[in-house]
Amino acid sequence: MLTEEAGHAGPDRIHRMLNRIEWDADEVLDDVRQYVVDNLGDRQAVLVVDDTGFL
Structure with missing residues (x-):
C-alpha cells in the first residue's frame, strides 16, 4: 500500500492529503x-504503466 511505502501506520494521513487539498x-x-x-x-x-499490480 502507498501508506506502507510512505512509512505510515495507517491510511489516514494519505487520505486526508488526497481528499482535502x-x-x-x-x-x-x-x-x-x-x-x-x-x-x-x-x-x-x-x-x-500497468495498474494491475502484477509484474
Whole structure:
C-alpha cells in the first residue's frame, strides 16, 4: 500500500492529503511531466504503466 511505502501506520494521513487539498490538474501534470523527463529522459526509454499490480 502507498501508506506502507510512505512509512505510515495507517491510511489516514494519505487520505486526508488526497481528499482535502485542492489540486490544480495542470500543475500536477507539469510536475509529473518534468519528473519523467528528468528521470526517464532517454530517447530509447519506454514507459509502461500497468495498474494491475502484477509484474
